[in-house]
Amino acid sequence: MRLLDHDEPIDPEIAASLDAIDAVLAGEPVDTRYADLAEIALLVASEKPAAPPEFARSLDERVALRFNPAPAPASVSRRRRSSSWFWQAGGALAAAAAVVVAIVVVAGSGHGSSSAASSSASVTSAASSAASAGAGSGAPQTLDASPGHAARSSAAQAETATVPPTAAATTASGSASGSAAPTLQPPTTGRKVVQSAQLNLTAPSNRIDDVAQQVYNVIGAVNGIVENSTVTQAGAGGYAEFQLSIPNASLGQAMSRLSSLNGAQVVSRTDSSQDITDQYGKAQRALADARALRTSLLKQLASATTTEQIDSLKAQIRDAEASISSDQATVNRLNHAVGFSQLSLQINARTVPTPVAHGSGGFGIGKAAHDAGRVLTVAAGVALITLAALTPIALLAALFWWAGSAVRRRRREQALDAA
Amino acid sequence: MDHALVRSEGVTEMLTAPPSAPSSWARFESLYRSSRDDVYAYVMTLLRDQAAAEDVTALAFERAYRRRRTFDRRRGEERAWLFGIARNAALDELRRRRRVASLVTEPAEAESASDPDSGEVALRRTAVQTALAALPAREREIVALKFHAGLSNAELARVLGISESNAGTLLYRTMEKLRKACNATA
Numbered sequence: 042m043r044l045l046d047h048d049e050p051i052d053p054e055i056a057a058s059l060d061a062i063d064a065v066l067a068g069e070p071v072d073t074r075y076a077d078l079a080e081i082a083l084l085v086a087s088e089k090p091a092a093p094p095e096f097a098r099s100l101d102e103r104v105a106l107r108f109n110p111a112p113a114p115a116s117v118s119r120r121r122r123s124s125s126w127f128w129q130a131g132g133a134l135a136a137a138a139a140v141v142v143a144i145v146v147v148a149g150s151g152h153g154s155s156s157a158a159s160s161s162a163s164v165t166s167a168a169s170s171a172a173s174a175g176a177g178s179g180a181p182q183t184l185d186a187s188p189g190h191a192a193r194s195s196a197a198q199a200e201t202a203t204v205p206p207t208a209a210a211t212t213a214s215g216s217a218s219g220s221a222a223p224t225l226q227p228p229t230t231g232r233k234v235v236q237s238a239q240l241n242l243t244a245p246s247n248r249i250d251d252v253a254q255q256v257y258n259v260i261g262a263v264n265g266i267v268e269n270s271t272v273t274q275a276g277a278g279g280y281a282e283f284q285l286s287i288p289n290a291s292l293g294q295a296m297s298r299l300s301s302l303n304g305a306q307v308v309s310r311t312d313s314s315q316d317i318t319d320q321y322g323k324a325q326r327a328l329a330d331a332r333a334l335r336t337s338l339l340k341q342l343a344s345a346t347t348t349e350q351i352d353s354l355k356a357q358i359r360d361a362e363a364s365i366s367s368d369q370a371t372v373n374r375l376n377h378a379v380g381f382s383q384l385s386l387q388i389n390a391r392t393v394p395t396p397v398a399h400g401s402g403g404f405g406i407g408k409a410a411h412d413a414g415r416v417l418t419v420a421a422g423v424a425l426i427t428l429a430a431l432t433p434i435a436l437l438a439a440l441f442w443w444a445g446s447a448v449r450r451r452r453r454e455q456a457l458d459a460a
Numbered sequence: 461m462d463h464a465l466v467r468s469e470g471v472t473e474m475l476t477a478p479p480s481a482p483s484s485w486a487r488f489e490s491l492y493r494s495s496r497d498d499v500y501a502y503v504m505t506l507l508r509d510q511a512a513a514e515d516v517t518a519l520a521f522e523r524a525y526r527r528r529r530t531f532d533r534r535r536g537e538e539r540a541w542l543f544g545i546a547r548n549a550a551l552d553e554l555r556r557r558r559r560v561a562s563l564v565t566e567p568a569e570a571e572s573a574s575d576p577d578s579g580e581v582a583l584r585r586t587a588v589q590t591a592l593a594a595l596p597a598r599e600r601e602i603v604a605l606k607f608h609a610g611l612s613n614a615e616l617a618r619v620l621g622i623s624e625s626n627a628g629t630l631l632y633r634t635m636e637k638l639r640k641a642c643n644a645t646a
Contacts (some may be wrong), residue, residue, distance in 0.1 A: 082635070085592065092496065104525070108526075179590065451553055456557075
């Protein structure tokens with residue numbers, strides 16, 4: 042038999058019969074038309090099973106104790122309790138997982154947003170450690186400038202020693218200090234070595250001119266030469282480039298002072314050296330040979346008798362003198378190269394970080410309010426992400442609960458039909 | 461019909477709530493006193509197994525006690541709510557029986573042997589008992605809810621989850637079925 046699943050107006054005859062049933066159950070008289078129905082109703086009502094006295098007394102006691110001892114009356118009760126425990130544990134686990142996910146997401150996003158801003162700081166720390174290591178062990182000096190290196194470089198191959206962002210401490214403090222790595226000095230041991238260096242600095246865009254003037258001052262103080270320079274000051278940008286010649290003896294002092302210019306920071310520094318002993322020796326020998334040839338030719342000219350001999354010797358002497366001039370120029374150039382180091386200096390503008398107002402640096406109401414706001418923001422973020430994570434879980438749980446209820450209801454009805 | 465006056469008589473006086481008891485407990489205790497025998501009668505008629513009926517009745521009241529604070533009067537009367545819990549527990553028992561395929565114990569008929577009624581009345585009573593026993597479980601449930609639990613048609617509809625007119629129609633059809641069966645026996 043199927044239950045009616047739609048509401049419809051009840052038939053008057055049925056309504057009258059139902060009224061008669063209710064009346065007879067209430068002990069009221071009914072119309073004789075429903076006497077038969079009333080009799081059956083009374084007989085059915087009289088068939089009501091009575092609760093056994095032992096059971097009634099036992100149940101009364103349990104109710105009086107408010108079911109506290111909770112003796113498991115049936116396996117159904119045990120299933121209910123285990124099911125309840127399962128759902129509670131599942132819910133707690135889901136909530137804990139959502140909170141953990143939220144914290145991880147918030148922590149991850151916080152790190153990501155600040156990574157860009159703190160990149161310079163991380164570089165600074167790395168550079169700082171490198172600088173401290175270098176200061177303690179002299180590591181930068183040994184990069185490519187070992188004694189063996191000088192010997193191996195006799196083939197006049199330029200070698201470059203790139204120093205990592207050396208001005209670590211100066212970068213951290215915002216101004217270059219004397220903690221820059223000392224200038225590399227390859228061992229000469231009487232050999233002819235050409236030294237060169239490249240220095241990259243940054244300075245606030247509004248201080249390019251000031252830093253450039255400091256460069257001029259340093260070069261003048263060490264008797265160096267500014268071979269060419271370019272200084273551009275342009276609003277938020279700015280750029281300066283110098284090609285400098287510095288006496289070898291003053292290179293270390295110059296590099297130290299250039300690395301500690303007021304308002305400038307060292308970005309990178311490159312030291313190079315080139316052994317030109319062989320090249321210098323060849324030039325010296327060529328010059329000596331040319332001079333000897335000219336001396337010989339002059340002697341021959343003095344003893345020449347014919348016009349043809351005299352003309353030929355004069356031509357040879359001119360050629361020899363030209364060679365002497367050329368070789369002398371080469372020797373002079375090499376001497377200058379050995380005596381003066383070439384320094385390429387670049388200054389680039391950098392953006393000026395917005396100063397952070399730290400107040401007095403101690404703990405105050407303002408700082409406390411700021412920290413409290415930060416804590417509340419993070420807490421709100423965690424709560425929001427937790428809510429976002431829990432919402433689909435709750436929807437799924439509601440869906441499962443609804444489906445489970447429907448299935449359970451259907452199975453119950455099926456059990457009733459099958460009974 | 462005032463159900464409270466005729467239902468569940470003889471409940472032990474020790475259940476009287478102390479003055480300081482919470483209202484939810486007082487309501488539950490009152491509901492228990494008025495419904496204990498009715499719930500048992502309904503479950504017994506449905507399951508036709510005394511031991512199972514006792515277990516299910518106790519379980520129903522325990523569930524009702526645990527959930528007493530979730531009762532919402534706007535969704536119906538407390539008796540309908542209680543019989544809904546009892547019905548679910550009874551149907552779960554029926555499901556369990558299906559799984560374990562246990563034997564179903566027929567209700568004892570000892571009372572019929574000592575029936576003091578006259579011959580004709582005894583004959584009619586036997587006819588009704590036979591007709592009741594032949595009813596399907598769903599119709600037997602309607603009879604139990606109406607005549608043994610004493611629910612009104614509205615409460616009956618609420619427990620079964622159908623409209624009141626549908627509940628009335630189902631009750632009428634079941635009564636017609638019983639009447640015809642009894643007349644046929646006579």
